[in-house]
Amino acid sequence: MLTKDQKKQLVKDLSEKIKASKSAVFVDYKGLKVKDLSELKKELKKNKVHLKVVKKTLIKRALKDSGIEMDVKGLEGQVAIAISEDEIAGAKIIDKFGKTNENIKILAGILQKKLMTSAEVKALAKLPGKEEMLAKLVSTINAPVSGFVNVLAGNIRGLVQVLKAVSEKK
Numbered sequence: 001m002l003t004k005d006q007k008k009q010l011v012k013d014l015s016e017k018i019k020a021s022k023s024a025v026f027v028d029y030k031g032l033k034v035k036d037l038s039e040l041k042k043e044l045k046k047n048k049v050h051l052k053v054v055k056k057t058l059i060k061r062a063l064k065d066s067g068i069e070m071d072v073k074g075l076e077g078q079v080a081i082a083i084s085e086d087e088i089a090g091a092k093i094i095d096k097f098g099k100t101n102e103n104i105k106i107l108a109g110i111l112q113k114k115l116m117t118s119a120e121v122k123a124l125a126k127l128p129g130k131e132e133m134l135a136k137l138v139s140t141i142n143a144p145v146s147g148f149v150n151v152l153a154g155n156i157r158g159l160v161q162v163l164k165a166v167s168e169k170k
Helices: 004-020 034-046 056-065 089-100 118-125 130-169
Strands: 023-028 049-053 079-084 105-111 114-117
Touching: 004 049, 004 056, 004 079, 023 089, 034 049, 034 089, 049 089, 056 079, 079 089, 089 105, 089 118, 105 118, 114 118
Parallel strands: none
Antiparallel strands: 023 079, 023 105, 049 079, 105 114
């Protein structure tokens, strides 16, 4: 049982993390085994996502301190909050984990201080990650350059083939 001071400190810490984050995902972890929850926490931690299991009233206070109004009491089940510095990392990892474990359910989310439904969070999870988007950008920028190089190489290849044919004739 937490003391009043511990609860205040917990709300303060949670509020600061929410203010500094870009997104948060609310999940129902009822029926999830401790081993599975630990595995999920470990995977989230690798991607700089913090999963906090806190009472709904404390989450509501932390959200209010962060300037976000949300009915956390209306969320069903045992609620945990995954707070992320990346916009989609938390949603993506939890959605992937939910495909192999039916005991975890996405309830709602917050993106840039705006509330999202469960369906919106799942749609967000389907977006490509930051690294994937950067790779696509680099390949798009590189495409004209590599095309130009291939055209130049084609001319040189043609010249080499003509010279080779001339030398074989002699």
